[in-house]
Amino acid sequence: MFPDVENLPLREEGGKLFAPGIGDDTANLVNLLMAAKYLIQKQTALEYGVLVVANACEEGLGNLDGTKALFAKYGTRIQGFYSFDIYTPLCCSSAVGSYRYKITCKTPGGHSYANFGDPSAIQLLCGLVNELYQIQPPVRSRTTYNVGRIEGGTTVNSIAQQASMLYEFRSTAQDCLEEMEEKFRRAVAHWNGRGGDFEVELLGIRPGNGPVDPKKLGQFTAKSKEIIRTFTGREPDETPNSTDSNIPLSLGIPANTIGTIDGGSAHTRQEWVDIASLPTGLKIVLGLLLEYQKKE
Secondary structure (H helix, E strand, C coil): CCCCCCCCCCEEECCEEECCCHHHHHHHHHHHHHHHHHHHHHCCCECCCCCCCCCCCCCHHHCCHHHHHHHHHHHHHCCCEEEECCECCEEECCECEEEEEEEEEECCCEECCCCCCCCCHHHHHHHHHHHHCCCCCCCCCCEEEEEEEEEECCCCCEECCEEEEEEEEEECEHHHHHHHHHHHHHHHHHHCCCCCEEEEEEEEEECCECCCCHHHHHHHHHHHHHHHHHHHCCCCECCCECCCCHHHHHCCCCEEEECCECEECCCCCCCEEEHHHHHHHHHHHHHHHHCCECCC
């Protein structure tokens, strides 16, 4: 979100900690590590083996690469997954998947007067944009699309030789994402060769929900929700999100993404967390882990 060369100072003021990334996701990691420290110090015996992982590349064009690597190594040996992210009382059990592309159109270009009528990369790209916005997304699961950036050309009196755009579509269902990809590819093929050449670069894939057993996921999530209610006194927020849980959910493995701190202004330099919320978040993490404590 911010260049590595920038200073990202931390300050404390009015019972809050301010710093970019402090809540999304540094403070959640602190609660995870403190819970792991407790289990080690107390030598708590658990019914199952537990992996405690601090991964990278969750945000933006990182495309969940850290979690993808985790599941590439351990696969279906993982029977359940918790991600600690964002704010309380989040309890996400539904993945918003996304496919992201950069599409570039190239033409010979020319002088705006002398070569008037010759293909313009901007004109052709806009034709593709118009067709993409005519696509009817699947209705069996919420599915959206967006052209978020478009650029190209050189001067006002030049027929553009090159133009590009950033395009994504999102859905909570993996099969809907695959349907949208087919429609996207057909639209590009329709415009390719009509005076210009189109190049498609895949920027990243975040999968949506896969073949998760509804009963298992419901039982898994019910435990999380009860713990969140117990320690926060609030009703869990089950809004679908795009998080590390996308990967296990796409593989059919029960997963929840759970917030453990109160804060705000995520993805800005003014991001903050409420210091007083940290102990409550630690209780949430420990409560989840101790669900698997061996019975005497």
